[in-house]
Amino acid sequence: MGDVKDITSRDIDFAKWYTDVVTKAGLIDYSSVKGSMIICPYGYAIWESMQKILDESFKKTGHENVQMPLFIPESLLNIEKEHVQGFAPEVAWVTEGGKEKLDERLCVRPTSEVLFCDYYKKVIKSYRDLPKLYNQWCTIVRWEKTTRPFLRSREILWQEGHTMHATEEEAIAETLRMLHIYEDFQKNYLAIPVIIGKKTEKEKFAGAVSSYSLEAMMYDGVALQNGTSHYFGQNFAASFGIEYLNKDNKLVTPYQTSWGVTTRMIGALIMVHGDDRGLVIPPKIAPVKVILIPINDKIEVIESVKKIEEELNNNNISYKIDNSNKTPGYKFAQAEVKGYPVRIEIGPRDLKENKVTLVRRDTLEKITCNIKDIISTLNTLFIKMQDDMYNKALKRRDSMIYEAHDYKEFTEIANNKPGFIKANWCGDVACENKIKEDFNMKSRCLIEDEEITTNCVCCNKPAKYRLYFGRQY
Amino acid sequence: MGDVKDITSRDIDFAKWYTDVVTKAGLIDYSSVKGSMIICPYGYAIWESMQKILDESFKKTGHENVQMPLFIPESLLNIEKEHVQGFAPEVAWVTEGGKEKLDERLCVRPTSEVLFCDYYKKVIKSYRDLPKLYNQWCTIVRWEKTTRPFLRSREILWQEGHTMHATEEEAIAETLRMLHIYEDFQKNYLAIPVIIGKKTEKEKFAGAVSSYSLEAMMYDGVALQNGTSHYFGQNFAASFGIEYLNKDNKLVTPYQTSWGVTTRMIGALIMVHGDDRGLVIPPKIAPVKVILIPINDKIEVIESVKKIEEELNNNNISYKIDNSNKTPGYKFAQAEVKGYPVRIEIGPRDLKENKVTLVRRDTLEKITCNIKDIISTLNTLFIKMQDDMYNKALKRRDSMIYEAHDYKEFTEIANNKPGFIKANWCGDVACENKIKEDFNMKSRCLIEDEEITTNCVCCNKPAKYRLYFGRQY
Secondary structure, three states, X not given: OOOHHXXXXXXXXHHHHHHHHHHHOOOEXXXXXXXXXXXXXXXXHHHHHHHHHHHHHHHHOOOEEXXXXXXXXXXXXXXXXXXXXXXXXHOEEEEEEOOEEEEEEEEEXXXXXXXXXXXXXXXXXXXXXXXXXXXXXXXXXXXXXXXXXXXXXXXXXXXEEEEEEOOHHHHHHXXXXXXXXXXXXXXXXXXXXOEEEEOOOOOOXXXXXXXXXXXXXXXXXXXXXXXXXXXXXXXXXXXXXXXXXXXXXXXXXXXXXXEEEEOHHHHHHHHHHOEOOEOOOOOOOOOOOEEEEEOOOOHHHHHHHHHHHHHHHHOOOOEEEOOOOOOHHHHHHHHHHHOOOEEEEEOHHHHOOOEEEEEEOOOOOEEEEEHHHHHHHHHHHHHHHXXXXXXXXXXXXXXXXXXXXXXXXXHHHHHHOOOEEEEEEOOOHHHHHHHHHHHOOEEEEEEOOOXXXXXXXOOOOOOXXXXXXXOEO | OOOHHHOOOOOOOHHHHHHHHHHHOOOEEEOOOOOOEEEOHHHHHHHHHHHHHHHHHHHHOOOXXXXXXXXXXXXXXXXXXXXXXXXXXXXEEEEEEOOEEEEEEEEEOOOOHHHHHHHHHHHOOEHHHOOEEEEEEEEEEOOOOOOEOOOEOOEEEEEEEEEEEOOHHHHHHHHHHHHHHHHHHHHHOOOOOOEEEEOOOOOOOOOOOEEEEEEEEOOOOOEEEEEEEEEEEOHHHHHHOOOEEOOOOOEEOOEEEXXXXXXXXXXXXXXXHOEOOEOOOOOOOOOOOEEEEEOOOOHHHHHHHHHHHHHHHXXXXXXXXXXXXXXXXXXXXHHHHHXXXXXXXXXXXXXXXXEEEEEEOOOOOEEEEEHHHHHHXXXXXXXXXXXXXXXXXXXXXXXXXXXXXXXXXXXXXXXXOOOEEEEEEOOOHHXXXXXXXXXXXXXXXXXXXXXXXOOOOOOOOOOOEEEEEEOEO
């Protein structure tokens, strides 16, 4: 863990700032295994905090956790044609086991659609077996050439839900239900505003009928796709020959979904809320909500720390104490790098009046508070901080969304203003490709609830859709 | 999920009984990926229940969770010589990534000592950096030829703790502390009596100074090694060149441990407590403690079920309801296969007196209970069942431990009586090997607290140790 002065300013070099924060806050360390990262205790604690809340949401909506194999035989990956084309170029292949060469290559799962289908083919025989609502928490592997902590890595920790339904309606409803569970989680816990919407044909998942994504905007105006939910129709089910007897005793094919979020969300947390002093973690997701900093080791300070600890314990508020022999200033800076939501400074001057000083990490505002009121003050503060952090992120994001009516306007914005661009689009992939080539901007997702008022921003032919465009991580 | 009559009797064919229970109870399903199993929702829920309790114990004792890479470059695996000899023959090798052949083979981690050492070399610089108390929950891969659900599989879910300490004493204390945490967990939650002790040189972990194991005896008298804790001394640390500045400003090498338990514990749970009707799960580890079975769908039955549900919810007692249109008898049998600790039968006859019938899964004893007393009756019952199950397992195990004073006695017991054999031993690996060859019995662990009264059971030379011998899964 380094010093706060080692953090590059985010306005000077955002990429360097990100790497500095990730390592100085103790979230990630580099390993000597190329392309793989080490998730350090503090980073993993944030992931556990996310897992706990999401897993409860999944279980409340009737989903069950399972564990599928880590490996996919090549022949199994090959069954769904679009899917294999999308994934085969970026997988790791096991070709030897023990001392022997394998008869068939096994890829380390990049995602598990085919494994779930292989299983569902075996267990779905009757309408009574539906719906199947399974999820798994696991590691996946994608053979990325360039990697960045949490954002792009050869190994990814994630959850993947895979469900099967009797009807199209029910499967589409599931796809959207999970999209909204992700949206609620990111808004209410991560304090991250997200745009949700359908992906274009070009950008959808390999093998899906339609894909929906959550698009968050980072501090630098770049998009982070922060979760996806896919509707597969009968694509995989038909390829795998999954059929069941319906109520009329006819053999029919079920409808499928999959949905997932990853440790990328930690990257989003950093890049939406972090500042030049380090991480800023919203209280509702923070694994450590309060850091106690004794200003010296006088007896009255030590005793007050003990009293506050007891109160925090009794009220289930997670905390840490910095008892190191560093200066208060150093401890404050370290607490700021870590992004603990509230720091409590316990010093002799305040204690004369039975008080301590609370410092909000997001605004650095100081609040003097009587020790006996500490829990109520904290609880009020946590709610306020959570709201303020969301609103601040929302305001900043909205101020960086622009409308382009024609290609000149689009060019002007794309070249000068970081952020998202809203535009009308004819629906032709050629226009998407041109924008990608000219500005390195991809379509984020469709805007469904706004009127189309002009022609395609690219080719000027009649527009059929509205879209968000943006550069992406 | 099949019918109870499909379960083979455990006294007729124990191996077949085990496979029947594992599949009929919905714990595991076979996948078309050779050597890999699918852990089904009920099996995974048991694992989550185990994880939750153990993870809390680890955190209470100061351990932090991390996530290390999935892959180990061959050169990294090769650093510790004994270790690589032990593991290289049974790993899976990734040789291709994306479309390219890799310069260096990567093995899928069979265990992560070398990954932790590689990291510790980087971050342990001063005595202030010690101890390091890290754990990870993950999947490991060992290229087994023959596999059995939960017991031997190419993929294993486990946790692995890896710690570094300033002194030998502290590292040995940690090795034993974790052994005792496992022992407490298995006794108090799994209701499984375990023998703990040091492994012989022949049986210890590749690269360890000493290994300790937990040895449980299954219903058929066969041992299951149900967890291990290893003391490494400075073996790995020296090979990896891990050094730190101690308080006297001298560069010294730290001392290391590792410890782990796996989904094997689910296998032990089945084979210690299960019976011819299926699983029997101790209340403290059961993901579903109560199964409610309405005897019919009369209004008073439905209303009573609702009332009981509310009570169970209010008291945080996990439950399921069998609302299927099957006969009560069928539902009872299904509940027995699943091993839910208590079944509550709600029928019109009992309800006339405001009563329901509770059935203990372990003894099948019926208890009639007034609805208003249901929670207190259940809570008392859970405690009693947990104790009874442990004591029953303990009594059975102890009745299957024999003493052999010479090779004739050993032969007599080994050929006729399933279970463990206690014997004195000279310490020569030749005697261990002979017993292995003659009876397919391995030494389980050393007995430290009993007097050595006779010569080596094998060669009749003076004995130095006492040992447990047993066949193993």
